[in-house]
Every structure is written in structure tokens, then in C-alpha cells.
Amino acid sequence: MTLATHGNEKYQSSSLIGRPAEWDAMRVELRQIGPGAQNCVRPACTELVYILSGRARVRRTGDGVTQEGLAREGTSWLVPAGTHETRLELDGSVECLLVYLPETLLERSALDTYGIDANAVRLAYVGALTDTTLSQIGRALHGLIGRDTQPMDRLLAEGLRTTLAAHLIGNYMADSPQAARAPSLDGRRLRRVLDFIDARLGEDISLEELAREACLSQFHFSRLFHQATGLPPHRFVIDRRIRLAQQMLAKEQLSIAEIALDTGFGSQANFTRMFRKVTGTTPGQFRGRHRTVRADTAISAPFSAID
Numbered sequence: 001m002t003l004a005t006h007g008n009e010k011y012q013s014s015s016l017i018g019r020p021a022e023w024d025a026m027r028v029e030l031r032q033i034g035p036g037a038q039n040c041v042r043p044a045c046t047e048l049v050y051i052l053s054g055r056a057r058v059r060r061t062g063d064g065v066t067q068e069g070l071a072r073e074g075t076s077w078l079v080p081a082g083t084h085e086t087r088l089e090l091d092g093s094v095e096c097l098l099v100y101l102p103e104t105l106l107e108r109s110a111l112d113t114y115g116i117d118a119n120a121v122r123l124a125y126v127g128a129l130t131d132t133t134l135s136q137i138g139r140a141l142h143g144l145i146g147r148d149t150q151p152m153d154r155l156l157a158e159g160l161r162t163t164l165a166a167h168l169i170g171n172y173m174a175d176s177p178q179a180a181r182a183p184s185l186d187g188r189r190l191r192r193v194l195d196f197i198d199a200r201l202g203e204d205i206s207l208e209e210l211a212r213e214a215c216l217s218q219f220h221f222s223r224l225f226h227q228a229t230g231l232p233p234h235r236f237v238i239d240r241r242i243r244l245a246q247q248m249l250a251k252e253q254l255s256i257a258e259i260a261l262d263t264g265f266g267s268q269a270n271f272t273r274m275f276r277k278v279t280g281t282t283p284g285q286f287r288g289r290h291r292t293v294r295a296d297t298a299i300s301a302p303f304s305a306i307d
Contacts, residue, residue: 003027004044005100010088012039017095018146023154024208026161029098030145038088046123048099048164049077050138056092060085062125069128071096076134078172080123097142105165122174131171137164152241152265152274155234158207162219185224189214193225201241202264207233241265242278249287256283 005027007016013034020029035056056071062085071077071094079085081103105123137160144153196213197205210233211221226232231239241263248259260271260283275283 003100003102005029006041006043006047007031007098010039010041010043021141021144021146021157023157023161025102026157027100028141028145029100030095030142031098032093032095033090034093035090038090040085040088042084043079043081045103046081046101046105046168047079048101048134048168049079050097050099050134050142051075051077052095052097052138052142054092054094054096056090056094058127059087059089060127061087065125067125067127071128074130074135075127076129076131076138077127078123078125078129078168080125080174083125097138097145099138099141099164101161101165101168105169123168124172124174126172133167134164137167152234152238155205155207155237158218159222159232159234162207162222166219166223185214185216185221185228189216190225190228197237197240200264201237201244202262204264205237237264238274238278242275245271245275245283246279246286249283250290252287252291256287259283 003025007014007029011031011033013036014031017030017032020027022028030052033056051071051073053073054071057068058071058077059066059068061067062079062083064084066087069075071090071092140156140160144157193210193213196210207218207222210225211218214221214225216224222233225236229236245259245263245265248254248262249256254262256271257268260266260268263271265271265274272282275281275286279286281289
């Protein structure tokens with residue numbers, strides 16, 4: 001889904017930092033916004049602004065509601081799709097993350113499960129939010145800006161998108177609808193998902209594909225999978241890939257570059273970075289230690305036989 005974003009049109013006193021990150025139904029921009037009046041637009045998609053650094057007093061008016069607050073590190077500002085914003089002024093400069101989401105936020109199937117009419121989903125026009133969950137999501141998305149696209153980044157981004165959308169609906173709806181009973185992820189469907197992951201470790205795995213295997217919406221699947229395994233889908237897939245890579249490194253039949261591709265990391269550099277992050281060592285160091293262990297075992301074996 002291509003979003004009709006409006007960053008350049010609205011924030012005319014801003015500069016885009018680096019290359020925007022874009023996935024299905026979400027776009028993330030890093031911008032430095034300067035002081036002064038901005039060019040108000042009626043957004044076609046929902047906009048969340050997360051402040052990374054800087055400080056500015058913000059005065060804004062949307063749908064006839066005037067707000068004033070301090071934009072500082074860790075605060076968030078929400079502009080729902082369709083908001084008639086007529087005033088936006090800053091008295092200082094801030095570096096921020098702009099996250100764009102579709103008007104309906106989540107798939108209609110996910111909303112239907114909870115008895116929520118997608119056409120009735122309407123977020124509130126709120127700002128200067130100090131929300132721990134929004135801060136965690138904002139920092140995670142910031143970490144994806146400027147990186148070369150990797151399969152696990154896509155899975156992580158999709159998970160963050162559904163988490164963000166669900167949090168906004170659960171906490172910042174203009175009118176909170178009555179939620180219906182949530183679905184579950186039983187053992188049979190979970191096993192089908194785990195088998196799918198193991199069979200596709202060397203390929204690009206999307207959140208949509210995993211949710212389809214479980215016959216759930218992406219929103220419900222992300223939450224229920226985390227409950228069942230203790231890990232979000234993207235982290236679970238990474239751990240499975242690292243485990244397979246360790247087995248392949250110990251056998252020494254393939255080069256590290258070949259293992260990186262066969263385990264779905266896309267490149268040796270990305271594989272090394274993720275392997276070190278998860279295990280605390282590099283693939284080369286891991287292989288070297290196993291080689292030393294095998295050599296020591298071979299040397300000591302005759303003496304063990306004599307004993």
C-alpha cells in the first residue's frame with residue numbers, strides 16, 4: 001500500500017535527514033524542523049511525530065481545537081487522517097521522526113474480530129504525549145532509518161507497525177468502541193507457523209505470511225505469537241536463523257558468506273552484525289573456538305583410551 005504522505009508540503013521549514021524508510025502501509029521520515037509557521041494540510045494518512053531531540057513550544061489548531069504544548073525529547077504528537085489543521089507554529093527547532101500510517105490503521109479483518117467498524121475508527125487529535133510505549137516504538141523505528149533493506153528489518157517493521165496501530169486504537173480513540181472477545185493461537189496453528197519458519201529460514205519471511213499460516217490478522221498474530229513463545233515474530237525468526245548458522249559454522253562445510261545467504265541474512269556484513277548482537281561473538285570467532293575444541297578432543301582421545 002503506497003501512502004499519500006505530506007512531509008515536504010507541510011513542513012516547509014524542515015530538512016529531510018537521510019533516506020526515508022518505507023514498507024507496506026508505513027513510511028518513516030527523519031526530519032529537522034525549524035521554527036516558524038508550517039503549511040497546514042488535511043492529511044490523507046495518519047501522522048505520528050516523535051521528538052528525538054531539541055525543544056520547541058508548539059501551538060496548533062485542528063478541527064477547531066487549539067492546543068499548546070512543549071515538544072521535547074520523548075514526546076509524541078498525533079494528527080489523525082482527515083484532520084482539518086489550520087495552525088501549526090514552533091518557536092524552536094526539533095529533530096523528529098515522522099511516522100505515516102493508513103487511515104484505517106489496521107486490516108479490516110483485525111478490526112472486525114473485535115467488532116470495530118473500520119469506517120468508525122477515529123483517533124483523537126492529541127499532542128505533547130509522554131507515552132512509554134510510543135517512545136519505545138519510536139526509538140526502534142529510528143534504528144531502521146538509513147539501513148540497507150534486510151529481510152529481518154521488514155519483519156521487524158511490520159511488527160512495529162501493527163503494535164503501534166493497536167496501541168493508538170487502544171489508547172487514543174476519539175470514541176472507544178466495545179471490544180469483542182479476542183481469538184487465540186492454539187497449539188496446532190502455532191506448530192504450523194513454526195514449521196513454516198523452519199522451512200523458510202533462508203528466504204524472506206513476512207509478517208503477513210506468518211499470520212496467514214495461523215489464519216489470523218497480523219495484529220492478532222503478533223500479540224498471540226509473543227504470548228505463546230515469549231518473543232515477537234521478528235526476534236523469534238532471528239534466533240532460529242542464528243541457531244541454524246551456529247550448526248553450519250561448526251560443520252565448516254560452507255564459507256561464512258555462504259552461510260549468511262543460506263540463513264536469510266542477505267549479506268555477510270549483516271550476518272556478522274546480528275550474530276555478534278545475539279551471541280556476543282563473531283561468526284569467525286565462533287568457528288575458531290569450535291575448531292580448537294575439536295583439535296583438543298582429538299589430541300586427548302588416545303590418552304583417554306589408555307586410562
